[in-house]
Amino acid sequence: QSLKIGLIPADGIGKEVIPAAKHAIEALGSDIPKPEFYNLLAGFELFARTGEALPNETVEILKNECDAALFGAVSSPSRKVSGYTSPIVSLRKTLDLYANIRPVATVDAGPDGKPKVDMVVVRENTECLYVKQENIISTENGLEARATRLITERASRRIGKMAFELALARPRKQVTIIHKSNVLSVTDGLFRETVRAVPSLPEVAGRYDNVTIAEQIVDSAVYRLFREPEIYDVIVAPNLYGDILSDAAAALVGSLGLVPSINAGDNFVMGEPVHGSAPDIEGKGIANPLAAIRSAALMLRHLGYYTGADRIDNAVNQVIREGQVLTPDLGGKSSTDEVVQTVLKKI
Amino acid sequence: QSLKIGLIPADGIGKEVIPAAKHAIEALGSDIPKPEFYNLLAGFELFARTGEALPNETVEILKNECDAALFGAVSSPSRKVSGYTSPIVSLRKTLDLYANIRPVATVDAGPDGKPKVDMVVVRENTECLYVKQENIISTENGLEARATRLITERASRRIGKMAFELALARPRKQVTIIHKSNVLSVTDGLFRETVRAVPSLPEVAGRYDNVTIAEQIVDSAVYRLFREPEIYDVIVAPNLYGDILSDAAAALVGSLGLVPSINAGDNFVMGEPVHGSAPDIEGKGIANPLAAIRSAALMLRHLGYYTGADRIDNAVNQVIREGQVLTPDLGGKSSTDEVVQTVLKKI
Ligand SMILES: CC(C)[C@H](C(=O)O)[C@@H](O)C(=O)O
Ligand SMILES: CC(C)[C@H](C(=O)O)[C@@H](O)C(=O)O
Numbered sequence: 225q226s227l228k229i230g231l232i233p234a235d236g237i238g239k240e241v242i243p244a245a246k247h248a249i250e251a252l253g254s255d256i257p258k259p260e261f262y263n264l265l266a267g268f269e270l271f272a273r274t275g276e277a278l279p280n281e282t283v284e285i286l287k288n289e290c291d292a293a294l295f296g297a298v299s300s301p302s303r304k305v306s307g308y309t310s311p312i313v314s315l316r317k318t319l320d321l322y323a324n325i326r327p328v329a330t331v332d333a334g335p336d337g338k339p340k341v342d343m344v345v346v347r348e349n350t351e352c353l354y355v356k357q358e359n360i361i362s363t364e365n366g367l368e369a370r371a372t373r374l375i376t377e378r379a380s381r382r383i384g385k386m387a388f389e390l391a392l393a394r395p396r397k398q399v400t401i402i403h404k405s406n407v408l409s410v411t412d413g414l415f416r417e418t419v420r421a422v423p424s425l426p427e428v429a430g431r432y433d434n435v436t437i438a439e440q441i442v443d444s445a446v447y448r449l450f451r452e453p454e455i456y457d458v459i460v461a462p463n464l465y466g467d468i469l470s471d472a473a474a475a476l477v478g479s480l481g482l483v484p485s486i487n488a489g490d491n492f493v494m495g496e497p498v499h500g501s502a503p504d505i506e507g508k509g510i511a512n513p514l515a516a517i518r519s520a521a522l523m524l525r526h527l528g529y530y531t532g533a534d535r536i537d538n539a540v541n542q543v544i545r546e547g548q549v550l551t552p553d554l555g556g557k558s559s560t561d562e563v564v565q566t567v568l569k570k571i
Numbered sequence: 572q573s574l575k576i577g578l579i580p581a582d583g584i585g586k587e588v589i590p591a592a593k594h595a596i597e598a599l600g601s602d603i604p605k606p607e608f609y610n611l612l613a614g615f616e617l618f619a620r621t622g623e624a625l626p627n628e629t630v631e632i633l634k635n636e637c638d639a640a641l642f643g644a645v646s647s648p649s650r651k652v653s654g655y656t657s658p659i660v661s662l663r664k665t666l667d668l669y670a671n672i673r674p675v676a677t678v679d680a681g682p683d684g685k686p687k688v689d690m691v692v693v694r695e696n697t698e699c700l701y702v703k704q705e706n707i708i709s710t711e712n713g714l715e716a717r718a719t720r721l722i723t724e725r726a727s728r729r730i731g732k733m734a735f736e737l738a739l740a741r742p743r744k745q746v747t748i749i750h751k752s753n754v755l756s757v758t759d760g761l762f763r764e765t766v767r768a769v770p771s772l773p774e775v776a777g778r779y780d781n782v783t784i785a786e787q788i789v790d791s792a793v794y795r796l797f798r799e800p801e802i803y804d805v806i807v808a809p810n811l812y813g814d815i816l817s818d819a820a821a822a823l824v825g826s827l828g829l830v831p832s833i834n835a836g837d838n839f840v841m842g843e844p845v846h847g848s849a850p851d852i853e854g855k856g857i858a859n860p861l862a863a864i865r866s867a868a869l870m871l872r873h874l875g876y877y878t879g880a881d882r883i884d885n886a887v888n889q890v891i892r893e894g895q896v897l898t899p900d901l902g903g904k905s906s907t908d909e910v911v912q913t914v915l916k917k918i
Contacts, residue, residue, distance in 0.1 A: 300753035300788065304760045310753055353720060358757035366724035367765075369758040373700060373720055377713035404811070406647035406657055410705035411716040413651045418714075441647065443818040444847065450797060450822035464751070468815060471790040475797035500791065 227257040227527075230286045230293035230494075234267035234311065236501025237511035238296020244513030244564045245294050245495070245520040248536050251571040255532040256524060262290060266311040268299040268501075278311035283318055286492070292523050293494040294516070295487075297501040309356070312496070316349045321487035321494055322379060323386045324349040324466060327522070328473040328483055331544045341476045343456040344390055347466025348383040348415075349487055351376060354463045375411040375462060377418050384419035386488070387460035388432045394457060401439040402461035402469060415462050446472050474498055479553040481512025482544070484519035486526055493526045495519030509559045512551040514540050517567060539570035574604040574874075577633045577640035577841075581614035581658065583848025584858035585643020591860030591911045592641050592842070592867040595883050598918040602879040603871060609637060613658040615646040615848075625658035630665055633839070639870050640841040641863070642834075644848040656703070662841065663696045668834035669726060670733045671696040671813060673845055674869070675820040675830055678891045688823045690803040691737055694813025695730040695762075696834055698723060701810045722758040722809060724765050731766035733835070734807035735779045741804060748786040749808035749816065762809050793819050821845055826900040828859025829891070831866035833873055840873045842866030856906045859898040861887050864914060886917035 229249070233242040249259050264282040271277040286293055298312050315321070324347040330340045357372040384399075391399045401419050403412035416439065423432040438455075440448065442465045448455060449472050461469055474483040480499040487494045497515030505511055518540055525533035543549060549566040550556025558566075576596070580589040596606050611629040618624040633640055645659050662668070671694040677687045704719040731746075738746045748766050750759035763786065770779040785802075787795065789812045795802060796819050808816055821830040827846040834841040844862030852858055865887055872880035890896060896913040897903025905913075 298753075304752065304756045304764075308756075313754060353751075353755060356754065358755065360757050360761065366728075367761055368721065368723045369761040370722075371720040371755055371758045373718040374715065375717075376715045381713075404700075404814075405651065407660060407703065408700060408705065408718055409651045409655075410707050411718045414707065414714055414716040417651075443814045446793065446815055447818040447822045447827060450819065467790045468793055471794040472797065472819065475794045480794060 225257045226260045227292070228260045228262065228290045230262045230264050230282075230290040232264045232266050232282065232293060233296040234501070235269050235299040236297055236503050236506040237499075238267070238298070238501055240506075240509070240511045240560050241497060241513045241516035242294055242296045244560065245516040247564060247568055248517045248571060249520050249524070251568050252532040252535060255535065256529045264293075266298075266315070268301060268308065271305075271308050275307070277308055278314050283315070286315075286319065290492075292492065292527060294520060294523065295494055295496040296516070297497065297499060299501040299503060313354055313356070315494065316487050319487075319489055319492050319494070320350065321489040321492060322348065322350050323383055323488045324470075324485055325386070325390070325488055325522070326470040326473070326483060326485040326498055328470065328477055330477050331541045341453045341473070343453070343473060344394075344458050345466055345470040345473055346383060346387040346390060346458060346460045347470060348379055348461065348463050350463070351379050352463030373408075373411055375415050377414060380415045380418035381422060381425075383460060384422040385428070387419070387458050388422050388428070388435055391435045391458040392432065396457035397435045398457035399435055399437050400445075400456055400459050401437065402442050402445050402459060402465045403439065404442045404465075406441060412462070419460055442469075445469065449473060449476070470498055479512060481515050481551065481553045482518070484515050484522050486519065486522045488526055493523050495523035509561065510551050511560050512553050513560050513564050514544070514567075517564075535571050539567045542570050543567055572604045573607045574639070575607045575609065575637045577609045577611050577629075577637040579611045579613050579629065579640060580643040581848070582616050582646040583644055583850055583853040584846075585614070585645070585848055587853075587856070587858045587907050588844060588860045588863035589641055589643045591907065592863040594911060594915055595864045595918060596867050596871070596879075598915050599879040599882060602882065603876045611640075613645075613662070615648060615655065618652075618655050622654070624655055625661050630662070633662075633666065637839075639839065639874060641867060641870065642841055642843040643863070644844065644846060646848040646850060659843070660701055660703070663834050666834075666836055666839050666841070667697065668836040668839060668841055669695065669697050670730055670835045671817075671832055672733070672737070672835055672869070673817040673820070673830060673832040675817070675824055677824050678888045688800045688820070690800070690820060691741075691805050692813055692817040692820055693730060693734040693737060693805060693807045694817060695726055695808065695810050697810070698726050699810030720755075720758055722762050724761060727762045727765035728769060728772075730807060731769040732775070734766070734805050735769050735775070735782055738782045738805040739779065743804035744782045745804035746782055746784050747792075747803055747806050748784065749789050749792050749806060749812045750786065751789045751812075753788060759809070766807055789816075792816065796820060796823070817845055826859060828862050828898065828900045829865070831862050831869050833866065833869045835873055840870050842870035856908065857898050858907050859900050860907050860911050861891070861914075864911075882918050886914050889917050890914055
C-alpha cells in the first residue's frame with residue numbers, strides 16, 4: 225500500500241517550499257506507507273501561459289488517484305484579469321474541503337511554562353464572500369457592485385463540529401466563535417447560533433460537555449488577539465474573518481513562514497502553508513520552508529500518521545529553538561536549502 | 572455665534588466618557604465659539620426600555636439644530652433582538668457621514684525621532700456589508716442566509732478623495748488601499764480602481780502628484796500592520812476591513828481607550844471614540860476618557876478650530892507622556908475623573 229500525494233506548487237515560492245515538504249515526507253521512511261507523488265499544475269502563472277488556472281486534469285487526479293495533497297501558493301493578478309479565478313479557492317470548493325485548520329503556536333514556553341501563543345484557527349472554507357457571486361451595474365450615479373455573502377446552517381454546523389472536536393483534544397477545551405452579529409444579525413447570527421447549538425445535537429449528546437464556548441465580535445477579536453493572545457484556544461470563524469484572523473495570529477509567532485494549514489473535508493485533506501507566493505523573494509532561495517513542512521506534518525496527522533507527523537514537527541521545533549539555521553524572515557541568514565537540510569537531519 | 576453640539580452618550584461607558592469630552596470642550600474658553608450642548612438619546616439600553624434605538628427626535632435635532640455631535644458607544648445584544656438596529660450604523664447612514672477617520676499614533680518617538688506608529692485609517696462608512704440587506708430562507712438542507720455587500724463607485728470615490736486630501740497634509744503623503752480583489756474582483760476591484768483613479772479626476776488635476784499609492788490585500792495588511800506598522804501612513808478601506816483594521820491598529824498603541832475617530836460627511840461631523848460600551852467596566856468609574864476627549868479635538872479640528880483642537884491634543888499627549896495619571900487599561904491606577912481633571916488642568 226502506498227500513500228498517494230498530489231503536489232501543487234503553483235506560483236512563486238510555492239515552487240520552492242513544496243519540494244521541501246516532499247523531502248520531509250520522504251525522510252520518514254517506514255513510519256508511513258511508501259509515498260508516491262503526483263506533480264500537478266495550477267496557478268496564476270499557468271493561467272497567464274495557458275488561460276487555465278486549474279486544469280481539469282489536476283482536479284481529476286486529486287479526486288481519483290490521490291489520498292491527500294500539498295498546495296504551495298498562488299499569486300494574485302495586480303489588476304482584474306477576466307476569466308481568472310483563484311485556483312486555491314476553486315480547489316477548496318470543488319473538493320469540498322470545508323475546514324481550513326490553522327494552528328498557530330509559539331515553540332517556546334512563557335515564564336509560566338505554557339506556550340505564550342497556542343491556538344488553532346478553524347476557518348470555514350467554502351462560503352461567506354468566497355462564493356464569489358458578484359455583479360456590477362451601471363446607474364446614473366456610476367457603477368454599483370454587489371457581492372453575496374452566503375452563510376448556511378449546514379456549513380456552519382459542520383465547521384462547528386470540527387471546532388468542538390479539535391477543542392476536545394486540547395487541554396484548554398475552549399471554542400471561541402467569531403462573528404459580527406451586531407451588524408450582520410441574520411448571516412452571522414445564523415453562524416453564531418448554529419455553532420453554539422452543536423453540543424446539543426443528538427448525535428454528539430454529552431460529548432462536548434467539557435468544552436467551554438466563548439465568543440468575540442471580529443474587530444474586537446483581532447484587537448484582543450494582539451493584546452491577550454492567551455485568551456484563545458480554538459477559534460471558529462466564517463471564511464473571511466478566518467482568513468484575516470489567521471494572518472493576524474501568524475504575526476504573533478514571528479513569521480507567516482512558520483504557519484501551516486490543512487484544508488480538510490470528510491474524504492480528502494490538502495496541506496497548504498498560510499503564506500502567499502511572495503513575489504518579492506521568489507527565486508532568491510530564501511523562502512522559509514517551515515510552513516510547508518509543517519503543513520505536510522499536519523496533513524499526515526489528519527490522515528492518522530501520528531508518529532510521522534510528530535517526527536517532522538519535533539524536527540522543525542528543534543530547528544526553531546536552536547535558532548542557528550533560519551531564513552531571513554526569522555532574522556536568520558540561511559537559505560531555504562540549508563534549513564531543509566537541517567530539518568531533514570533531525571527527522 | 573455659538574457652537575451647537577449634540578451629545579449622544581448612548582450605552583455603557585459612553586455615559587462616562589462623553590461628559591469628559593464635554594468638559595474638555597468647555598475648558599477651551601474663547602478659542603472656540605461658546606459651546607451649547609444638546610443631550611440626545613440613543614442606544615441599546617434605550618431600545619430595551621422603549622423599543623427605539625434611535626428616536627426621530629435625536630436625528631431631527633442633529634440635523635436641524637446642531638453643528639456637530641459626539642457619540643459615546645453602543646452595546647450589542649447578546650442574541651438577535653428583532654427590530655433592533657445599531658444606532659451608530661443608522662446615524663452614519665442617515666446623516667451621510669461617509670468617512671470614518673481614525674488616527675492611530677504613538678505619542679513617543681522611536682529612536683529615529685519619528686513616532687513609531689503614525690497612521691490614519693480612513694474607513695468608508697456607509698456601505699459594504701453595513702447596508703444590512705440580509706435574508707434567510709429555509710431549504711431542504713437547512714437554513715441559508717445571505718447578505719449583500721455593496722460597493723459603489725460614488726462612495727469609493729468620495730472616500731478616496733478624503734484619503735488623498737488627508738495624505739496631502741501629512742509628511743509621508745502615502746495612501747494605502749486595502750482590498751481583497753484576489754477574491755472579490757468585482758466589488759473590491761471597483762473599490763481599488765476607483766480610489767486609484769482619484770488623482771486623475773479632472774477636478775483635482777495635479778493636486779495629488781506628490782502622493783504615493785500603495786495597496787495591500789486585507790489579510791496581509793493586518794499581518795504587516797503588526798510586523799511593520801511604519802509602512803502605513805493613510806489607509807483607505809471599505810467599511811468592514813476598516814472596522815477590523817482600526818481595531819487592529821489600536822492594539823499597537825496600547826489601548827482602544829486612546830483611539831479617537833470622527834464620522835465626517837460634507838455637512839456634519841460626529842466624534843466617536845473607537846472603543847465600545849465595555850459592559851465589564853461600566854459604572855466602575857475607570858473608563859479611559861482619552862479617546863472621547865481626543866474625538867472632541869478631532870471634531871473641532873474638522874470644523875476648523877485648530878487652536879482649540881491643539882490645546883486638547885497637547886494636554887492629552889502630556890498626560891500620556893507623564894504616565895502618572897492613567898486608567899487601568901494603560902496600566903495606571905487612576906479613575907476616569909482623575910484623568911479628566913488632570914487633562915483639564917493642562918488645557
Ligand atoms: C490567496 C487567497 C485567495 C487565500 C484566501 O483568501 O483564502 C489566502 O489568503 C489564504 O488565506 O489561503
Ligand atoms: C458597534 C459597531 C456597529 C461598530 C461598527 O462595526 O462600525 C463599531 O465596531 C465601530 O467600529 O464603530
